[in-house]
Amino acid sequence: xxxxxxxxxxxxxxxxxxxxxxxxxxxxxxxxxxxxxxxxxxxxxxxxxxxxxxxxxxxxxxxxxxxxxxxxxxxxxxxxxxxxxxxxxxxxxxxxxxxxxxxxxxxxxxxxxxxxxxxxxxxxxxxxxxxxxxxxxxxxxxxxxxxxxxxxxxxxxxxxxxxxxxxxxxxxxxxxxxxxxxxxxxxxxxxxxxxxxxxxxxxxxxxxxxxxxxxxxxxxxxxxxxxxxxxxxxxxxxxxxxxxxxxxxxxxxxxxxxxxxxxxxxxxxxxxxxxxxxxxxxxxxxxxxxxxxxxxxxxxxxxxxxxxxxxxxxxxxxxxxxxxxxxxxxxxxxxxxxxxxxxxxxxxxxxxxx
Amino acid sequence: xxxxxxxxxxxxxxxxxxxxxxxxxxxxxxxxxxxxxxxxxxxxxxxxxxxxxxxxxxxxxxxxxxxxxxxxxxxxxxxxxxxxxxxxxxxxxxxxxxxxxxxxxxxxxxxxxxxxxxxxxxxxxxxxxxxxxxxx
Numbered sequence: 001x002x003x004x005x006x007x008x009x010x011x012x013x014x015x016x017x018x019x020x021x022x023x024x025x026x027x028x029x030x031x032x033x034x035x036x037x038x039x040x041x042x043x044x045x046x047x048x049x050x051x052x053x054x055x056x057x058x059x060x061x062x063x064x065x066x067x068x069x070x071x072x073x074x075x076x077x078x079x080x081x082x083x084x085x086x087x088x089x090x091x092x093x094x095x096x097x098x099x100x101x102x103x104x105x106x107x108x109x110x111x112x113x114x115x116x117x118x119x120x121x122x123x124x125x126x127x128x129x130x131x132x133x134x135x136x137x138x139x140x141x142x143x144x145x146x147x148x149x150x151x152x153x154x155x156x157x158x159x160x161x162x163x164x165x166x167x168x169x170x171x172x173x174x175x176x177x178x179x180x181x182x183x184x185x186x187x188x189x190x191x192x193x194x195x196x197x198x199x200x201x202x203x204x205x206x207x208x209x210x211x212x213x214x215x216x217x218x219x220x221x222x223x224x225x226x227x228x229x230x231x232x233x234x235x236x237x238x239x240x241x242x243x244x245x246x247x248x249x250x251x252x253x254x255x256x257x258x259x260x261x262x263x264x265x266x267x268x269x270x271x272x273x274x275x276x277x278x279x280x281x282x283x284x285x286x287x288x289x290x291x292x293x294x295x296x297x298x299x300x301x302x303x304x305x306x307x308x309x310x311x312x313x314x315x316x317x318x319x320x321x322x323x324x325x326x327x328x329x330x331x332x333x334x335x336x337x338x339x340x341x342x343x344x345x346x347x348x349x350x351x352x353x354x
Numbered sequence: 355x356x357x358x359x360x361x362x363x364x365x366x367x368x369x370x371x372x373x374x375x376x377x378x379x380x381x382x383x384x385x386x387x388x389x390x391x392x393x394x395x396x397x398x399x400x401x402x403x404x405x406x407x408x409x410x411x412x413x414x415x416x417x418x419x420x421x422x423x424x425x426x427x428x429x430x431x432x433x434x435x436x437x438x439x440x441x442x443x444x445x446x447x448x449x450x451x452x453x454x455x456x457x458x459x460x461x462x463x464x465x466x467x468x469x470x471x472x473x474x475x476x477x478x479x480x481x482x483x484x485x486x487x488x489x490x
Contacts, residue, residue, distance in 0.1 A: 117453070
């Protein structure tokens, strides 16, 4: 198949996947309505890491006029340099690569350190009908900002926000602008992919945020794709797939060099020219009760095989000593050293005199 | 004139007596401090005496609003299904906006009953925001 034909085929299949209800909807997790109801659609994200830059691509699904009251908050590992529209069908192409689509699916379908109190707005932008705000602040500050801007925060929000703020005080708040969505003719269920470009020493995927507002027994369903220069080391470690159709947990469905055809296709998507010529593809399928998804996904893409437990949320952050403590210790050490030198010098002088 | 003066003096004396009585009553009232953090009350049970009047001072450290509703099962059920946007008029029923402190007083019944304290904002009770008063 030559490249043009493949491109047309991919576009057509991707369009069909969007139009027809499929098993994997594309939406970001933690979408919360004012009455506390939670969107339980499966979430799909791609974390691609190359040359110290993480491209975190996720898609926000328009849920109609009521979406104006629905917001989403995503914790980020660092300050993004830009937040732009993601590719047109990148996430769909990844699904196609890793999850064979059954025939007649259309018929079978329908399975469908900042201030403590005030957050600092780092970046404000619009991606189609999405209003995107990147914030810096502690959990209380970001929570206050979200509340004051009409976001509904469920009872677990203070703890979940704090879980993230302890490690990275950067959050991205996203909400549909209902008027712009209507003006752009956005139809219900249509997704808007967003590419968040974040310089970071190691990529990281927030998972616990997917449980926001869920009951402990409710199931979190997510597809996480990773594209890294080499096979990554992950924490927590995913399990191997079994033959059980109802297998739960974080299951590593695919871990292999990404095919040239996949990378070429992804690169041919709009604004996706940054996709490298070779990469390792990992596909993690998450099906787990909310009560068990208490950590994030730490990734070591360097080849050293040591994903950071702090990034995964396992280890507490290093306690910060008061700034005066090291200075005081150095001062005491210097005084003791000077005293020893003085004593030694006096003894030396006394011996010389004797 | 003399009668009016006498009346004023008596009224003044009564006012002073009432104020002193109120102040003494307030001095004898126990204050219970409760902190809310991560949508959890700092205590799961509070010992009280029958007929006791307690002042509750509730500190909300969260960036979201909470409630502190004292009452029996019926009161809790009414609030769980209720739609009142905020509380504060009735003793033992307050809304504590995010990051603030609010207080209320409540007089417990003279016989032991099942009395709870709880928050009934959507999902908060189910999340675990409730506790019991233990009559001792």
